[in-house]
Amino acid sequence: MKQRKLRKLNLKKKANSNRVILSLVSLVLGFMVAFSFRLTQDEGDNSKGLTDRQWEQQLRLRNELNEQEQKNRELQKELHAKQEKVRNIETNLSKEAQVFFNMAEDAEKYRMFLGKVKVSGEGVKVTLADGEYNSKEENINNYLVHEHHVFKVINELYISGAAAIAINGQRIAHNSYILCTGPVITVDGYQHPAPFEITAIGDPNILSSALNITGGVKDQLVNDQIVFTLEEMKDIKMEPILGN
Known part of the structure; x- marks a missing residue:
C-alpha cells in the first residue's frame, strides 16, 4: 500500500x-x-x-x-x-588671296609692258627687210620699210597677247616713239638700219597665227614689197629699259 x-x-x-x-x-x-x-x-x-x-x-x-x-x-x-x-573666313581669305594674286599678276604684266623688269620666254621673231629695188620704178621708197610697217607688226603682236617687244634688241615701252628717216628708223632717239628684227615674248602659236592670217599683217606687208620673215623662238631675253 x-x-x-x-x-x-x-x-x-x-x-x-x-x-x-x-x-x-x-x-x-x-x-x-x-x-x-x-x-x-x-x-x-x-x-x-x-x-x-x-x-x-x-x-x-x-x-x-x-x-x-x-x-x-x-x-x-x-x-x-x-x-x-x-569656313566663311577661309572662303573670304581665299577670295582675297585670289584677288591679291590677280593684282600681283596684273602688276607683273604692267611692269613687263612698261619695261621695268627683265623678261624672258618663248615667242616669235619677225624680220622686215627692204624689198628688191626695181630700177624701172621711179620711187625707191616703195621698196623701203617704213614706220607704219613696223607699227602694224607691233600692234598686231600686242593685240595677240605679246608681253614684251623689242626692235633690233632695243626694248620698247608704252610711250615709245618710232620715226622713219630714209633707210633707217629711230626708236626713242636710237637709230636702227634695216633689216629690222622685231622680237616678241608670248605664245608663239597665237602670235604666228595672228600674223599669218589671210589678208592680215604679213599679206599687207608683202603687197608693199617688204620681205617678211617669221620665226618661232624658244628663248627670248629682254633687259629692262634704263632711265624710263
Whole structure:
C-alpha cells in the first residue's frame, strides 16, 4: 500500500518536472520565433532603405548625365557655329588671296609692258627687210620699210597677247616713239638700219597665227614689197629699259 502511494507520488513529481521542462522549451521556442521575426523585419527594413538610396543615387546620376548631355549639345552647336565662321573666313581669305594674286599678276604684266623688269620666254621673231629695188620704178621708197610697217607688226603682236617687244634688241615701252628717216628708223632717239628684227615674248602659236592670217599683217606687208620673215623662238631675253 505504502509502495503504491510512493509510486504515485514519484509519477506526479515526474509529470510536474516534465511540465516545467515543456514550459521552458515552449518559452525558448517562443523567444526564438519572436527574435527571428524581429530580425527578419529589421533585415527587410534595411534592404528597403538600401534600395531607396540606390534609386536616389541612380536618379541623381541620371540627372547629371542629362545635364552633361545638354551641355554637350550646346557645345556642339557652338562648335558648329565656330566651324561655320572659320569656313566663311577661309572662303573670304581665299577670295582675297585670289584677288591679291590677280593684282600681283596684273602688276607683273604692267611692269613687263612698261619695261621695268627683265623678261624672258618663248615667242616669235619677225624680220622686215627692204624689198628688191626695181630700177624701172621711179620711187625707191616703195621698196623701203617704213614706220607704219613696223607699227602694224607691233600692234598686231600686242593685240595677240605679246608681253614684251623689242626692235633690233632695243626694248620698247608704252610711250615709245618710232620715226622713219630714209633707210633707217629711230626708236626713242636710237637709230636702227634695216633689216629690222622685231622680237616678241608670248605664245608663239597665237602670235604666228595672228600674223599669218589671210589678208592680215604679213599679206599687207608683202603687197608693199617688204620681205617678211617669221620665226618661232624658244628663248627670248629682254633687259629692262634704263632711265624710263
